[in-house]
Amino acid sequence: xxxxxxxxxxxxxxxxxxxxxxxxxxxxxxxxxxxxxxxxxxxxxxxxxxxxxxxxxxxxxxxxxxxxxxxxxxx
Numbered sequence: 001x002x003x004x005x006x007x008x009x010x011x012x013x014x015x016x017x018x019x020x021x022x023x024x025x026x027x028x029x030x031x032x033x034x035x036x037x038x039x040x041x042x043x044x045x046x047x048x049x050x051x052x053x054x055x056x057x058x059x060x061x062x063x064x065x066x067x068x069x070x071x072x073x074x075x
Contacts, residue, residue: 032071037061 025036038056040049046060053060 025031029036029038031037036058038058040052044052050060
């Protein structure tokens with residue numbers, strides 16, 4: 001069974017021109033671009049990570065490569 005360290009994305013429509021991290025991201029989430037991210041370190045199956053993100057009103061972030069993963073501050 002493959003396990004995933006996962007990141008949920010929460011897309012919020014907030015005040016234009018103000019950094020999301022300063023205004024809109026819920027506690028425990030961080031802003032990057034126009035999205036909020038939350039990193040979870042628990043190992044889970046893809047399905048469980050996907051369902052947990054839905055419970056957080058987000059969606060599972062699946063990077064296409066290491067560059068995309070590092071660009072949001074994950075390593």
